[in-house]
Amino acid sequence: MTDMNPTNQQILHYARHFLQCRGYNGFSYKDISQKLGIKNASIHHYYPKKEDLVAALLEEGRKNFATSIAQIVESGGSAREQLQYYFNRALQEFxxxxxxxxxxxxxxxxExxxxxxxxxxxxxxxHILDWITNVLRTGLEKGEFNFSDPVEAHAEEVVETLMGARLLSSIKGRKTLVRAISSIKSGLGWKD
Amino acid sequence: MTDMNPTNQQILHYARHFLQCRGYNGFSYKDISQKLGIKNASIHHYYPKKEDLVAALLEEGRKNFATSIAQIVESGGSAREQLQYYFNRALQEFxxxxxxxxxxxxxxxxExxxxxxxxxxxxxxxHILDWITNVLRTGLEKGEFNFSDPVEAHAEEVVETLMGARLLSSIKGRKTLVRAISSIKSGLGWKD
DNA sequence: CAGAACCTACTTATATGCAGGTAGACATGT
DNA sequence: ACATGTCTACCTGCATATAAGTAGGTTCTG
Incomplete structure (x- = not known):
């Protein structure tokens, strides 16, 4: 985990890519090794089993996310700025x-x-749901947002809308995702 | 396609189930044949290739959907009733x-x-998007709904929110889906 | 030289699909 | 009536590809 030589990073990079494009059953070590010009066994060297790889990926994603957010908060980012970071990430990944x-x-x-x-x-x-819940609560208190349903419920709404929008936009194109983000914002009483 | 003996129906039934639970790469003929107590080769008899099976499934879903909607329309169903049918289906499948x-x-x-x-x-x-677009347009004209963004965009929103909600609710439970449906309705200016 | 990085070569399991066979239903013609 | 042929549903058995993982060797590097 703390061992982050270039190959390991590349493995995680492509694993993440394939996981997000094809799901757990949609890629194999071969897909990754081919991209890197190495052999399957080399990936097994870092991650003996596929589940180790994907679990590490998710764990790293969580820590990475926490770090990024911490930076924003540290530099005095508002609730809107924090949430905007999340939206930008979605667009960037798209x-x-x-x-x-x-x-x-x-x-x-x-299952x-x-x-x-x-x-x-x-x-x-x-982690994501908790974080969004907090951001929404803070933003609501500070008057950056304006909505009436419970904060937890609204946080779930944000996440699920973005999830669905990413799925649909992968077929319908970028503007579907952009529009969904606008829609989420307006649901938060956020006009910019 | 028109050949709908019991075995064929069962094949489609379970194929649909596994497809919706696990995605295209998440199930095999074996999963289905085991459920039916038959052999893989029997499924190949009906659907030589996996892609034939899944394509047939999707096509059947589309026609089935069209038929159900036609029935509702024929019996004078309002826009709200039509849309409610769609929501009920999502809940039922959940x-x-x-x-x-x-x-x-x-x-x-x-890809x-x-x-x-x-x-x-x-x-x-x-097919689904076109149908929802029409329902929203009709409902808007008849005053059953009330929203301001373009009908096509709102139709996409409905679909993507439901998609995301179904994903998330498979982990977070039924109430997440129920709440998402309420949220969609209120986005349509639909209070019941 | 010790350990990390990467390799070859293998095993095992599973998915997909084809070839060809059998058993029973049904149909027909004489 | 019954012998014949044909069709459907399902089977056994096989071929091929790929995935996942293991064992153990090599090479490079501090």
Missing amino acids: DEGKCICPPGSVIIGF ELPEEVKNQNLLLLD | DEGKCICPPGSVIIGF ELPEEVKNQNLLLLD
């Missing part, structure tokens, strides 16, 4: 060809997935 | 353990899927 967010891609076929993958995905998902 | 709608489950890994599957999924998706 532009990179990733059709769905990591937690979303690991919901398909959830049949290895235990550790499921656990890490639940952690990631709850 | 209760059957299906985590995502058929078109959604065939978006994951879309790598067989051509005919992609085509049928686009047809199904556009």
Whole structure:
């Protein structure tokens, strides 16, 4: 985990890409090794089993997310700025060809997935939901947002709308995602 | 297609189930044949290739959907009643353990899927979008709904919110889906 | 030289699909 | 009536590809 040489980073990079494009069952070590010009066994060297790879991926995503947010908060980012970061990430990943967010891609076929993958995905998902809940609460108190339903429910709404929008936009194009983000904002009473 | 003996129906039944729970790459003929107590080869008898099975599934879904809607319209169903049928279907499928709608489950890994599957999924998706667009337009004209953004955009919103909600609710539970449906309704200016 | 990085070569399991066979239903013609 | 042929549904058995993972060797590097 703390061992982050270039190859390991590249493995995680492409694994993330394939996971978000194709889901857990839609890619293999071969897809990754071919991209890197190495052999399957080399990936097994870093991640003995596929579930180790994907679990590590999700865990890293969670920590990475936490770090990014911490930076924004530290530099005095408002609730809107924090949320905008999340939206920008979605747009950026769309532009990179990733059709769905990591937690979303690991919901398909959830029951049949290895235990550790499921656990890490639940952690990631709850992390995001908790964070959005907090941002919404803060933003509401500070008058940056304006909505009437419970904060927790609205946080779920934000996440699920974005998930669905990413799925649909991978077929319908970028403007579908952009429009969904606008719609989320207006649901928050956020006009810019 | 028109050949609908019991075995064929069962094959489609379980194929639909697995597709909606696990996605295209998440199930095999074996999963289905085991459920039916028959052999893989028997499924190949009806559907020589997996892509034939899934394409047939999507096509059947589209026709089935068209028929159901036609019945409602024929019996004088209002725009709200038509849309409610769609919501009920989502809830019903949730209760059957299906985590995502058929078109959604065939978006994951879309690029790598067989051509005919992609085509049928686009047809199904556009069918649904066109239908919802029409229902929203009619409902708007008749004062059953009230919203200000373009009808086409709002139709996409409805679909994507429901897609995302179904994904998330498969982890977070039924109330997440129920709440999403309420939220969609209130976005349509539909208070009941 | 110790360990990390990467390799070859293998095993095992599973998915997909084809070839061809059998058993029973049904149909027909004489 | 019955012998014949044909069709459907399902089967056994096989071929091929790929995935996932193991064992153990090599090479490079501090």
